[in-house]
């Protein structure tokens with residue numbers, strides 16, 4: 310059994326027993342009880358106290374606060390998972406909805422309370438929830454179900470022994486009897502009501518007895534136990550007078566009148582009805598006044614005062630029609646039809662009965678319709694809410710899918726960007742590497758070039774000539790060329806004097822100027838090399854003696870034709886050359902290579918210097934066997950010339966070439 314706080318439970322019992330009707334006082338009393346509770350207070354007790362508070366708020370018409378409180382109770386109960394607490398929390402909601410007139414919503418919630426109720430342990434909770442559910446079922450004319458719950462509530466009450474036990478038992482007895490009468494179970498109604506009256510008398514708990522007597526009389530009348538019914542009505546009047554229940558007393562008086570009317574004792578009927586009329590008027594109970602007047606009218610009809618009686622009855626009928634009390638109108642129509650019959654007005658009787666039937670049909674249809682539309686509305690709204698919930702979830706899922714897709718495309722986009730950047734970076738790196746490579750190559754080739762160039766004049770150097778000659782060897786080996794090339798060695802005359810007179814820098818300028826002049830003479834295949842300080846060497850590809858001679862002439866002219874302007878001073882420069890063809894005089898280069906041939910050119914140059922400078926000396930032919938001449942290469946050429954072993958031609962520089970023929974044999 311779930312734990313409860315005995316002290317608070319007793320206070321709540323006392324609160325109920327007091328039966329205070331002032332809503333503010335009720336709320337204050339509950340608040341002071343609730344103030345004693347904290348998180349340690351057992352949930353079942355907290356749910357009970359808070360439920361009373363919710364009902365108390367509803368009683369004050371503060372529905373928002375009441376339902377808000379109920380939500381809190383439901384949360385608390387569901388969290389606790391205690392069936393008693395959950396059943397009571399739902400019952401509380403049902404009671405609030407019912408109180409607010411939302412009968413269909415209340416009805417639909419019954420199952421929520423019924424489910425935990427099966428496992429509920431606390432008798433108080435079982436009594437309260439079963440009893441409440443029975444009332445809901447009874448409202449929906451589901452009397453069987455209502456009865457089942459009332460019996461279960463009775464069972465629960467039997468397990469309790471406190472100040473409210475007897476009261477609750479009696480209340481349940483009355484409710485059961487009422488349901489039995491609704492079901493037309495007249496004998497059961499009689500049994501239940503009789504037993505309850507006896508029990509009430511034994512326990513001195515009489516509060517339900519007037520109603521029980523009334524109900525008993527009703528059942529007895531239905532079974533035509535008129536004497537017993539009279540007796541019961543008499544008790545109903547007496548007990549209600551004792552307890553001061555004027556409403557019950559009035560009904561009992563009226564029912565007495567009805568009963569005598571039915572029995573044909575109009576005098577007695579009138580007597581009771583007049584008593585009832587007086588009382589109803591005193592109580593300002595207009596409906597009752599009209600009902601009694603109707604009955605009195607009926608008696609008049611029965612006693613042959615038909616006109617007065619019928620008029621009174623029709624007036625009352627109109628009153629109820631105006632008030633729209635359709636149930637009462639239906640009853641009255643039945644009785645007025647009887648009156649018409651008594652008066653022989655059968656057409657009117659038929660009309661009244663027809664009207665009654667129509668009203669009944671309409672009422673039943675309207676009720677059904679209302680219930681159905683209420684349920685339909687509720688179902689629709691729940692269905693819609695469910696569909697909305699589903700759509701929401703679906704949308705959430707779609708949204709998530711879209712977000713994931715977005716994220717994926719962002720990721721792919723980023724990957725793409727990264728890849729593109731990586732490719733661009735690689736390309737840039739590749740291009741940079743290539744550029745660096747090219748630059749390196751350029752630098753290398755520049756370096757290589759520089760290593761082949763003379764730094765002052767920019768002309769080729771000795772190493773470059775060596776390369777050219779190596780390439781020449783390869784070329785000749787491949788083509789077995791018969792072509793002859795030319796070598797021309799050139800030395801500036803008295804260059805020392807220029808240096809001495811104008812300074813070394815001016816000497817450099819002379820060297821640079823001459824280099825530029827000579828370079829202009831060269832073809833692509835020629836090589837102009839700075840051979841030494843003021844010495845230059847030409848290599849001419851594919852020339853013969855005659856063209857070499859012309860070149861030598863032009864070289865001398867190029868140097869000496871125009872003086873060189875050095876810082877405003879015109880410097881006259883001349884040079885001496887020695888030239889020769891390669892191979893020399895058909896001697897195989899394996900015997901007389903280019904360097905040894907160049908020695909001959911150098912000897913020729915030396916000879917030119919010796920003969921007065923500004924001239925070119927060319928060794929043009931060999932007249933003896935090479936082996937005979939070979940030794941001469943180590944010495945000077947004069948002997949070879951003298952011996953006429955070789956031919957040498959000489960030109961003077963500008964001023965016209967003077968051909969000096971070396972004597973020959």
Ligand SMILES: Nc1nc2c(ncn2[C@@H]2O[C@H](COP(=O)(O)OP(=O)(O)OP(=O)(O)O)[C@@H](O)[C@H]2O)c(=O)[nH]1
Pocket residue numbers: 765800801802803804805806808812813814815816817820841842843918922
């Ligand atoms: N300004 C300058 N002078 C140089 C360079 N290389 C060599 N010389 C000079 O050239 C001169 C060559 O002098 P020599 O060998 O006596 O011959 P020369 O004065 O030209 O007389 P011949 O050749 O007999 O006509 C030397 O004084 C060297 O110092 C150079 O690069 N710049």
